[in-house]
Amino acid sequence: MMLSNDYAKDRGKAPVSNYAHAVVAGAVLDRHLEEQRLFFPVGILGFPESRRYRLEIYRPEDGSESPFLTLKCLDQDLSFALIYPRSLGLDYRVPVNDEMLDALSATSAAQLSALLIVTLRERIKDISVNLQGPLVINSASSLGLQLVVEHYPLRYPLIQRSAE
Amino acid sequence: MLILSRRPGESVTLGDDIVVTVVSVNGNQVRLGINAPREVRVLRDEIYKAIREENQAAAKAHEQKREMDDAFKRLRQGSGESTGE
Secondary structure (H helix, E strand, C coil), X not given: CCXXXXXXXXXXXXXXXXXCXXXXXXXXXXXXXXXEEEECCCCECCECCCCEEEEEECCCCCCCCCCEEEEEECCCCCEEEXXXXXXXXXXXXXXXXXXXXXXXXCCCHHHEEEEEEEECCCCHHHCEEEEEEEEXXXXXXXXXXXXXXXXXXXCEECCCCCCC | CCCCCCCCCCEEEECCCEEEEEEEEECCEEEEEEECCCCCCCCCHHHHHHHHHHHHHHCEXXXXXXXXXXXXXXXXXXXXXXXXX
16 A cells, blocks of 8 residues: 555656545445444454454444444454444545555445444543544445544544533 | 665565665655555554554453443433434
């Protein structure tokens, strides 16, 4: 994966636009489907060996609705709480290039969805959402990747308190 | 750690598939070019470590469901605003 656009320029080739596409969060799970099996070819950062997962809608114990999902690893005892960007009311865009589309067996960014990892913490005001490392998923191919979008925050508070 | 000296234009090959080239040096800043297979993620180290650490903090084990139930309950009680759509 090329890091520097200037590399090509310095080699006398025309610079390539790395990011010709954008991803806008779509819906991965059809609400009628309880779960989707996903495969992350290179795992997620820090867990490179954990590749097979099951994505499910999270149902609170009292039977109410929640915007959360769970991503449960089938290779080891590991699981993540996830949320859709639109549940946070965010206009969230993940730039993707052709290499990322290829890696997800997608032909266009429209086939992809973004899901965000939620870090649960003791105090609710500390619960945050990782906007910098979204999980980008192609539900048709059941492939996923964690991408890095540096200009977004790593810890976006789940609860945005208005001024009191 | 293996330490090598390189001049601009020179490269280091890692394994058979990864090439790191010193493109230019300007003062205390080095411009590097990385050629690697697409399955190899290339990131600035501090970014990689920060995301890895956050993933680790977010990762739960078998008690995930109970923690989420607990957090969701607290969210509903503690916040007057809804977290969802």
